[in-house]
Amino acid sequence: MEIRYATNPEQTKAYSTDQLRREYLMEGIMVPGEIKMVYSHVDRMITGGAVPVHQPLELEADPQEMGADYFLERREIGIINVGSRGFIIVDGEEYVLETKDCLYIGLGNREVSFRSENAEAPARFYFNSAPAHQSYPTVKIAISEAEPNHLGSISSSNERTIYKYIHPDGVQSCQLVMGMTLLKPNNMWNTMPCHTHNRRSEVYFYFDMPEDGVVFHFMGEPNETRHLVVRNEQAVISPSWSIHSGVGTSNYTFIWAMAGENQIFADMDSVPMEDLR
Template sequence: MFDRTYYATHPDMMACASNQELRDRYLIGSLFRPNQCVLNYTHADRLVIGGVLVESGSVRLPDQAEPASATGHPFLERRELGIVNVGRVDSVVTVDGKAFTLGPKDSLYVTMGARDVRFSGDGARFYLASSPAHRAFETRKLSLAGARMLERGSRDEANDRRIHQLVIPGICDSAQLAMGLTILQPGSVWNTMPPHVHERRSEIYFYFDLDDPANGRVMHFMGQGDATRHLVMAEGEAVISPPWSIHMGVGTSAYAFIWIMAGENQDYDDMIVLDICQLA
């Protein structure tokens, strides 16, 4: 059922790790395969990260295949799901027979208990993020226009960006999933300034919408503030940020990224901020 499983790591495990070992532990790639729903399981707050690429027809969110006691049960039996259209065409997600049309960068929150989720639209690309849930809420379509928008940074600092809060208390209630979409403005390449960590939740970034998807890259910085490392990431890849790790990046052009968090605390501003001069 799961393409890969990513295990939780201690900050000491960063020491002497090779670039390939860092990629194996934290980078989630190969999310988009024709007419497949690719799912990856991470022990970082039990998040599941996936992608769907529809060439024709429709693709169904699979039922559970493990453990044996859960085989055949709906994937969202005890989970909730965030979906973002990361393609360039209008696409459709159908939840228990109800169709939702999502334009580019539109998203959908699917509540715990949904039994049948299908993706359709020739050339459609969807990013998926799922966390465990303890109660059901309302399945809702979320557009950028309906999000809470925060303006951060400046063009002079090359980090002028618009943060669109989507699944977050007061906008779209959830059990523990938090999700948003940040769009860098033309001429800006840095995200998430100042850098910070979340001691009570994990976060995962998904980078996309680079000006040159084939050749553009994002240099993602992670690790503890006094021992930073980096990963070179391509269009359509995700990276896991454990609670002890900073998460920030700089791209070869402006881009967009989806941030998702899960944990016991849904307060967006609950973070430990580090001054850029503290990094080493």
């Protein structure tokens, strides 16, 4: 498990491109036959990917970093399949996840494992996990059951649909909020005009991108912006003080996950366009 420590905006102002990438960009999340994880000290979020091929993969706690006997001893987790059909087994019960389906697993479940239906076209499970102090039921949310919210316009190059999976009016959790945004063809911008939310942090995972495609992910304080060049199936840590917006070389999809002070989706501080620098 890779560890990332929290940073502050004054530090970030002086970072080089390499330093920005080391602190905030998560590469190599999806590795065939492995589970990869990054533990961020920003709201204690764990971000990872599981790509089972020929054998199932078990989600296990890192005893040194987590101090737990099993992964969900003090945590909850949201998992979205961005690959072909796969299966998640939770304490002996099997859940089938098609592409873009989500599974929430609550505090206290001891055994979680992943497997693919077809090793030639494996499932690709992306997940975010946050600390939890209350247990909620394990629930599967198919993309057809998620709450859609249509936003933007082709004239602004940001026509998109937001699907909410784990949120106060949908699947209940202790503090994790999670969903997915799909940009329509010929649209490239997300979350612009931008915002911050000082009461919680966020992680973005970009996917459904062509091999030669990139997203320029903008971050930093509104008056001190920086950018990261992000490629397919890479993720970005967004601290509470940072904007999180992006523009791609083509349309793309991204998964967002939040944890922190509250779960109110609309709790954000909008940034006027004239204040951006």
